[in-house]
Amino acid sequence: MTFIMVEMEIQMVIMPLDISRKLFGKRMKNPLILASGVLGVAKAGLESVAENGAGAVTTKSLSLEPRRGHESPVIIETECGLLNAVGYSNPGIEGVISEFTGWKRDEPLIVSIVGKDEKEFAQLAARLEQNKKTLNCTAIELALSCPHTPGYGVMAGQADPKAAEKITRAVRSETRLPIIAKLSPSVPGEVEAAKLAERAGASAINMGNSLGPGMRIDINRGRPVLGFRMGGMSGPAIRPIAVRCVYDIYDAVNIPVIGTGGVNTGQDAIEMMMAGASFAGVGSAVYFRGPGAFRKIEGEMRAWMKERGYKRLDDLVGVAHE
Amino acid sequence: MQTARVAKVANESSKVKTIELDTRLVCEPGQFLMVWVPGVGERPMSIANNDPLTISVANVGKVSSELHRLKPGSLLSFRGPLGKGFRVQDGWKCILLVGGGYGVAPLYFLAKMATSNNIETLAVVGARTAKDIVYEDKLYLVTAETFVTTDDGSKGAKGNVMVDVGRLLIDKKRKPAAVFACGPERMMLAVARLCLKHEIPCQLSLERYMKCGLGVCGSCDLGGKSVCRDGPVFDALDALAIKEFGEWKRDASGARNRI
Ligand SMILES: Cc1cc2nc3c(=O)[nH]c(=O)nc-3n(C[C@H](O)[C@H](O)[C@H](O)COP(=O)(O)OP(=O)(O)OC[C@H]3O[C@@H](n4cnc5c(N)ncnc54)[C@H](O)[C@@H]3O)c2cc1C
Ligand SMILES: Cc1cc2nc3c(=O)[nH]c(=O)nc-3n(C[C@H](O)[C@H](O)[C@H](O)COP(=O)(O)O)c2cc1C
Numbered sequence: 001m002t003f004i005m006v007e008m009e010i011q012m013v014i015m016p017l018d019i020s021r022k023l024f025g026k027r028m029k030n031p032l033i034l035a036s037g038v039l040g041v042a043k044a045g046l047e048s049v050a051e052n053g054a055g056a057v058t059t060k061s062l063s064l065e066p067r068r069g070h071e072s073p074v075i076i077e078t079e080c081g082l083l084n085a086v087g088y089s090n091p092g093i094e095g096v097i098s099e100f101t102g103w104k105r106d107e108p109l110i111v112s113i114v115g116k117d118e119k120e121f122a123q124l125a126a127r128l129e130q131n132k133k134t135l136n137c138t139a140i141e142l143a144l145s146c147p148h149t150p151g152y153g154v155m156a157g158q159a160d161p162k163a164a165e166k167i168t169r170a171v172r173s174e175t176r177l178p179i180i181a182k183l184s185p186s187v188p189g190e191v192e193a194a195k196l197a198e199r200a201g202a203s204a205i206n207m208g209n210s211l212g213p214g215m216r217i218d219i220n221r222g223r224p225v226l227g228f229r230m231g232g233m234s235g236p237a238i239r240p241i242a243v244r245c246v247y248d249i250y251d252a253v254n255i256p257v258i259g260t261g262g263v264n265t266g267q268d269a270i271e272m273m274m275a276g277a278s279f280a281g282v283g284s285a286v287y288f289r290g291p292g293a294f295r296k297i298e299g300e301m302r303a304w305m306k307e308r309g310y311k312r313l314d315d316l317v318g319v320a321h322e
Numbered sequence: 323m324q325t326a327r328v329a330k331v332a333n334e335s336s337k338v339k340t341i342e343l344d345t346r347l348v349c350e351p352g353q354f355l356m357v358w359v360p361g362v363g364e365r366p367m368s369i370a371n372n373d374p375l376t377i378s379v380a381n382v383g384k385v386s387s388e389l390h391r392l393k394p395g396s397l398l399s400f401r402g403p404l405g406k407g408f409r410v411q412d413g414w415k416c417i418l419l420v421g422g423g424y425g426v427a428p429l430y431f432l433a434k435m436a437t438s439n440n441i442e443t444l445a446v447v448g449a450r451t452a453k454d455i456v457y458e459d460k461l462y463l464v465t466a467e468t469f470v471t472t473d474d475g476s477k478g479a480k481g482n483v484m485v486d487v488g489r490l491l492i493d494k495k496r497k498p499a500a501v502f503a504c505g506p507e508r509m510m511l512a513v514a515r516l517c518l519k520h521e522i523p524c525q526l527s528l529e530r531y532m533k534c535g536l537g538v539c540g541s542c543d544l545g546g547k548s549v550c551r552d553g554p555v556f557d558a559l560d561a562l563a564i565k566e567f568g569e570w571k572r573d574a575s576g577a578r579n580r581i
Contacts, residue, residue, distance in 0.1 A: 039548070041540035041576040048546035060540065060576070068574040072364035073356070073401075075534040076323070086539055091577035099576075220325035221399055223360040287538045291551075 015311050017302060021055060021279060024178040024203060026108045026138050028055035028279075030298045031313055032269065035260050035283030036061050036112040036143060036182070037086060043100050050107040053294030054282070059100060061112040061143040063152075064120055066092040070148075071227030076216055081235030081262075082284050083214055085148040085228035088114055093127050101134045108138035110180065114152050118170035129175040140177050142167060142202075144193075145184035145209035147232045153209070159184035165196035172201030182206040185238065185245045185261060186213075194249045206258040206281060207245045210234045235284035236262045243275045250276020250318055264288055266300025273313060274320040323358065325399045328392050329374060334456040335449075338380050338424055339390050343398060346373035351432035352407030352527055352555040355400040356535040359388045366532045366550070368504070369403060370427035371434070378427035378456065404535045405554050408432050408502055408525055416442040418490055418498035419465075420483050420513050422449070422505025426457040428527060429504055433464045442466045444490060444498065448483035448509065452476035484512055491520050498522060501558075507581050511568035514558035524558035531572055541576065 021028040033056045039045040040060035049057050069089025076083050090096060096111075103109045111128055115121035121142060128140055144164050146153035157163050168181050181197035183190050185208040194205045210232025216225045224230070242261025249257055259272030260281025269280040285293040310316060330342040349372050357377065358364040363385040367377040379389045392398060410417070410432075417436055419429040426447050436443045445468040449455040452472055461468040469486045470478030479485045483505075490498065503513040504527040517524035530542035530549040537551025545564035547553065561567045570578045 038538055039540040039543070041572070042543035042546070044546035045540050045543040045548075051546075066575040066577055069533075071362075072533055073358060075536060075538060077536075082538070084534075084539075086533065089533075089541070089575050091575045095575075095577045099578075218323050218325070218360070218399065220323075221360045221397065225323060225358075227363060284538070287536055291537070 017306055017310075018312055019298070019301060019305070021313065023056055023108045023279070024139055027106070028108060030055040030301070031273070031279045032294050032297060033110070033258060033279050033281050034058055035281040036141060038283040038286050040112075041090075043103065046109070047105060048291070049286075049294070050105050052291050053298055054107060056108040056110060056138070058110040058112050058141060059096065060090055061088050061114045061146070062090045062093055062096040062124070063088060063114050064093055064124060066090065066095060073225055073227055076225045078216055078233070079237065081233050081237035082287060083212075083216055083226065083231045083233055084210065085226045085231030087149050087228060088146065088152060093124055097127070097131050097135065100137075101131070103136040109136060110139045110141050111135065111137045112141040112143050112182070114143045114146070116151050116156065118167045121167050122170040122174045125171040125174040129177065132177055137177070139180055139203065140171065140175060141180040141182050141206060142171060143182050143209070145182050145187070147184065147186055147210060147213045148228055148230055154184050154187055159187040159190070159193060161189050161192040161196045164193040165200045168197045168200035168202050178203035180204045180206050180258065183208045185209070185211050185241045190245050191248045191252045194253050198253045198255050202255060204256045204258060205249055205253060206260055207249055208242060208261060211238045211241060211261070234261065235288065236264050236268070238262045239268060239271075243271055246272060246277050247275040247320065251321065263297070266297050266302070266304055269297055269301055270304060270316060273316040274318070276318040276321065278313075278317055323399050323401055325397055326375065328394055328396045328398055330394060331392060334378060335454050337454070338378055338456050340370065340376060340378045341389065341392060341398065342371075343375045345375050347375045347403060348372070349403035350407030351435055352428055353403035353405050354554060355402035356404060357385075357389065358399040358401070359385055360399070362388050366535065368424070368428035368527070369431060371431050378424050380424045401535060405550055406552065408527070408555050410436060410439070410441065411500070414441055414499035416444065416496045416498050418487070418501045419443065419445040420487055420501060420503040420505070420509070421445065421447050422483065422509050424456065425505030425527065426461070429502060430457050430460055430464065432502060433461060437464050442496065444496075445469070446471065446483045446486040446490070448472070448505070450474065483509060484516070487513060487516060491516060491522060500524065503527070507568055514562055517558055518562065525555050526558055526561055527554050528556055528561065528567075529554065531574055541572065541574075543572070
């Protein structure tokens with residue numbers, strides 16, 4: 001008993017604050033992952049996000065064929081959030097492979113993919129499997145959950161439990177890379193979807209994508225602002241919903257959860273972890289706090305943990321369930 | 323999103339129209355607007371004047387052709403000012419502006435501001451042929467001197483802008499303290515290289531395919547920088563350090579194309 005007490009005291013005094021993480025065996029300097037679709041078009045863009053403090057980065061979601069995406073405006077600011085309808089613009093799998101080949105930084109690279117059905121997802125996964133060495137990617141993320149692109153994600157029912165399971169299984173059969181299933185906070189049955197994705201071979205759950213779709217109308221012109229008229233909500237406004245979804249999924253699965261949606265400060269990231277997330281996804285904060293967002297969030301996490309004597313992230317994960 | 327009324331529309335050349343609004347905007351030369359035509363699209367446009375707020379638009383496609391149909395009294399909506407503009411340092415006595423195509427528009431705004439701050443301003447404007455030259459008359463009013471070059475020699479010196487730029491950079495009497503360029507990227511590359519050689523500070527207003535204008539979507543990435551938020555004005559030395567400057571651009575899908 002005394003021995004344990006002494007050991008705890010020593011820990012308190014000499015153990016440094018450690019917020020590093022392992023993502024499928026690869027070290028991350030902090031638990032913050034750049035969310036897909038933010039600055040993820042170019043390799044140089046992701047390099048500078050990593051340089052600016054992200055623990056891991058995710059590419060813009062890519063499809064088999066090139067896509068121009070929706071007409072502009074593609075993003076409009078709203079109270080405490082952004083509304084976006086980019087529409088999965090990307091140069092297609094071959095363009096993306098040539099763009100991202102030779103990722104050299106230590107921060108893990110996650111490649112996000114979108115398909116019309118499980119066959120397309122499987123084809124994309126097979127191409128990534130063939131190129132995983134030259135790409136140097138750590139995981140594949142399945143974007144099952146975009147709320148504003150016809151034929152994909154929520155608009156194609158892909159975030160529903162059965163579809164999520166079917167797509168994850170098809171991808172699992174084509175690759176040995178870890179799979180992250182990115183689900184939707186807008187679709188009922190998200191807990192079941194997480195469970196079925198895990199059963200089908202997912203290695204982690206990302207909860208989640210943008211919320212909605214929503215709409216903003218410019219009253220001077222009497223027209224919806226976004227080119228696609230509606231779009232997904234992100235940023236601080238959606239955080240309570242993302243936190244609740246993460247909380248419920250944490251209880252239901254045994255794989256790590258990435259909590260994404262409205263993480264804007266270090267305190268927000270800690271809230272996500274208390275709900276059960278092992279990692280925090282960060283997207284819109286790049287707008288609200290600038291390219292230095294990751295450094296700021298990491299600094300705030302450290303300061304908060306230090307003040308309260310927390311030494312490790314695992315002491316925070318899921319505490320809201322106790 | 324703001325909405326104003328069109329006050330005046332003027333033809334600059336066969337391709338370019340200048341649209342004046344019934345409003346003004348607090349902004350810097352080199353900053354831009356995202357101009358929105360409801361139901362059609364939204365595109366980046368340089369600010370050609372702050373008071374009255376003015377843009378000059380080349381008719382090249384879907385949105386720009388709609389902008390060419392605007393009449394006095396029509397509504398125009400925009401977001402902005404966006405991006406970082408030109409920086410003029412205290413103590414610069416003389417500056418040189420180099421423009422091509424609609425790139426001359428933001429340089430006009432810069433010339434107006436510089437001249438009102440007692441900086442001697444020279445301008446070189448290039449075009450393919452005499453009828454494509456824009457802003458020449460307006461520049462005469464706000465610069466100490468304006469030179470014109472045309473590829474076919476139909477007006478001013480025959481050749482590209484470099485003919486005049488090369489001469490002005492080594493002018494003993496009034497060597498420019500800095501050079502500002504906006505226009506076709508190959509032109510800006512040549513200007514940047516010459517300024518480097520003569521050790522004259524140089525700023526360029528660069529263009530990439532922009533979607534959000536907020537530094538979020540990543541479409542306008544240039545060597546890890548967002549042109550919409552970190553630019554569009556870059557120091558020439560920073561631009562020259564980026565491999566793709568003068569070499570390639572991305573399209574709406576993000577695919578790379580040679581310039
Ligand atoms: C910072 C900045 C300032 C600009 N300032 C001016 C200006 O003052 N006057 C002016 O006439 N033009 C300006 N442009 C270019 C202008 O935004 C577009 O090229 C043009 O209006 C095309 O729109 P469109 O719908 O008519 O053409 P589209 O039918 O969409 O396409 C025609 C061509 O225009 C180019 N283009 C289209 N959309 C964009 C876009 N969002 N960003 C960049 N290039 C695009 C593409 O190369 C395309 O091939 C500027 C661009 C930038 C990035
Ligand atoms: C401009 C923009 C583009 C996005 N594009 C994608 C995408 O291509 N694939 C995807 O899975 N999620 C995409 N998202 C959703 C984000 O990855 C993230 O899940 C969501 O924005 C919530 O996180 P945030 O509040 O931190 O932004 C996009 C979000 C934004 C704002």
